[in-house]
Amino acid sequence: MSNDQSAMNELHWLIDMVQTIEVGLVVLDSSYNIQLWNGFMENHSGVSPNSIKGQNLFERFPELPAKWLKQKMESVFLLKNRTFISWEQRPYVFKFKNYRPITGRADHMYQNITLLPLASLTGQITHISIIIYDVSDIAINKLQLKAVNEQLEQLSQTDGLTQLHNRRYWQQCMEREFERNARYHDEASLVMIDIDHFKQINDKYGHPAGDKVIQHIAHLLKQSLRETDCAGRYGGEEFAVVLAKTNAADALGFTERLRKRIEESEVTFDNRIIKVTVSLGINDIANSGENSSSWLSGADKALYQAKEGGRNQSVLFNPSMPDL
């Protein structure tokens, strides 16, 4: 076989491979006119190489992010360097359908893209190649893993019965708020809420009825909160809330509204109507003492006074209150 024949063969094989490889290959000239469009591109776009050759990429595909992509390509021409675009940066450039059976949940193909400068025989960069990799499997696995991790994180922070924050997470939230307030001297109040005579409810109506009462109070509490407030289930029948940007007077307004709402509401269990009340202790951060524990224990002392005072009431902490 002559050298010419051998070179021809190689060229033939290369063209064959370019056409059949499972990677998208596009060659553009400096005016973004399409010079090469391989089999992968044909299969996924439904546009044949013959019908597209010589056409302007952005006129033929007006849905492409032209401004952004042109900027990338211009810098490839200018710097004579390749550029990568990851699916995490932009899920796809060419919107192709995703046909993979195991990743059937995404309707489009995730793509990693390389933009490659192509030099002519004289060494000038006259063309650019777009190489498109289908990374749908990797992307979807990674996105699913991320979603599961987020779900797990959410579960680890949530109380199962009430869907409020659990004690551990609420405590972190409260400590963060304390530090923020210490730094910026913002207003904030901490409220402890305890259901009155809850043992009697369990004894009279049974534990499942008690659970329903806890859920009911949590529901009313959630309805009373603002976005920036942080509420948690602190113990069995005890709840704790940090009211952001709220001084003692406003916190008292909040607790009294909540207390009355609870007093006026009722829980139905096994066709029986259960009425409950709550006691609430409030501590304005201005009286918090030196750390988050003393802020919390102040609210606890106020709650104790509310119980002592006859229950179904809100009490504001003041530093002259006796230790528990």
Ligand SMILES: Nc1nc2c(ncn2[C@@H]2O[C@H](COP(=O)(O)OP(=O)(O)OP(=O)(O)O)[C@@H](O)[C@H]2O)c(=O)[nH]1
């Ligand atoms: N149903 C139910 N009961 C719980 C749960 N967690 C704690 N308890 C019960 O809540 C009751 C709390 O009772 P106590 O702390 O004695 O106080 P109380 O009866 O609420 O009375 P005061 O707080 O003094 O008004 C106990 O009987 C616990 O068993 C829970 O998740 N579900």
